[in-house]
Amino acid sequence: MEELVERRRGKLHPAIARAREAVRATLAELPHGTTVLVACSGGTDSLALAAVTAFEAPKLGLRAGAVVVDHGLQPDSAHIAATAAEQCRTLGLEPVLVRAVEVGSDGGPEAAARAARYDALRDAADELAADVVLLAHTRDDQAETVLLGLGRGSGARSLAGMAPAVGLLRRPFLEVPRATTAAACIASGLRPWHDPHNDDPQYTRVRVRHEVLPVLEEALGPGVVEALARTAGLLRADADALDLLAADVAETALSRAESEVRAEVGVLTDEPAAIRTRVLRQAALEAGCRATDLTAGHIASVEALVTDWRGQRWIDLPQGVRAIRKGGFIILGPDVTG
Structure with a gap:
């Protein structure tokens, strides 16, 4: 392999070096003996991640394996998954699991496939007592996510893109360009x-990748992807701070009774909109709305029950949840209008 040739010359390819540095920074935070799994599809980004993790993890005293999710969306998907799994084993990852999933239809094909994949990854982590699952999202993926959020008219949390770490998931390549993983x-x-x-x-993301981003690069000059990813990082810091403040308010404003969630109007009225809408979104999620289906428009309509109350009727939300104002409360649940 070319990497071996370059090593003999005393030089490591810059793309491999950058990928290793990114993964090393993520793995270095983990305790000795931690089990790490790479989510690998066999594609460019995840295969590069698998190779780098297989090299770096043992040096840090970590156990590294892989999970390959077969979405069953193509006739030869089982063969593709088996090939990816064998590549991971050849790289030195062990254990390597292949998990077949059924992709539903909720939220559209992309969202449904993502939900099935993440469920399979969490199940695999439980089975193998793994503490971390590495995902291969790159800086380009981050930029696309920001544009998708912008197109939906989403708030700061959506525009903040993907987090480097959330729960057991880690994304070491978020600052690494897709071109680097390909070169690696x-x-x-x-x-x-x-x-x-x-x-x-x-697929909307494909159109963003191949049609929207090239136009932006041509019109605004190179560096758009990097700028969008940087913007996501800045907005994430702001959103995290606002979420903490909103969580404190929610402790006072929200109460729960069986299938209903109540938000006290008097508490929310004097809060800034950025805090109030976050609390109402939390209430809607606790009442049964799915995050992928709950839009900024839904929350704006619920907020109007607080800030622009004129005796309007209930608000219909996803998953059959409704929001209505009664006696100084916004009541959210599946059967709150009776």
Whole structure:
């Protein structure tokens, strides 16, 4: 492999070096003996992550394995998953699990596949007593996520993109360009699988990748992807701070009784909109709304029950949840209008 040739020359390919540095920074925070799993599809980004993790984890006293999720969305998906799993084993990852999932339809094909994949990853982590699952999202993925949130008219939390760490999930490549992972695969002699869905314009993310971002680069100059990813980081810090403040208010403003969640109007009225809407969103989620279906428009309508009360009727929310104002409270639940 080219990496071995370069090592003999005393030089490591810059793309491999950058990928290793990113993964090393993530793994260095973990206690000795931690089990780490790489979510690997066999594609360029995840295969590069698998190779780098297999190299770095043992040096830090960590156990590194992999999980390959077969979404069953293509006729040869089982073969693709088996090939990815064998590549992971060849790299030195062990254990390597293949998990077949059924992809539903809630939220559209992309959201449904993502939900099924994350469920499978969490189940695999439980089975293997793994503390961390590494995901291969790159800086380019982050930029696309920001643009998707912007197109939906989402708030700061959505525009903050993907977090580097949430629960057992870690994303060490969020500041690494996609071109770097591709170069790392080439330099290492790896042969990634190319998912045809990544070129299918029926998917919104694909259109953003191949149509929107190139236009922005042409109009605004190079560096748009980096700027969008940097913006996500800045907004995430702001959103985290506001979430903490909103959590404190929610402790006072929200109460729960069986299937209902109540938000006290008197507490919310004097709060800034950024805090009030976060509390109401939390109330809607606790009442049964799914985060993927709950939009900023829904929350604005519920907020109007606090700030622009004119005796309006209830607000319909996802998953059959309704919000209505009664006796100084916004009441949210599946049967609050009776």
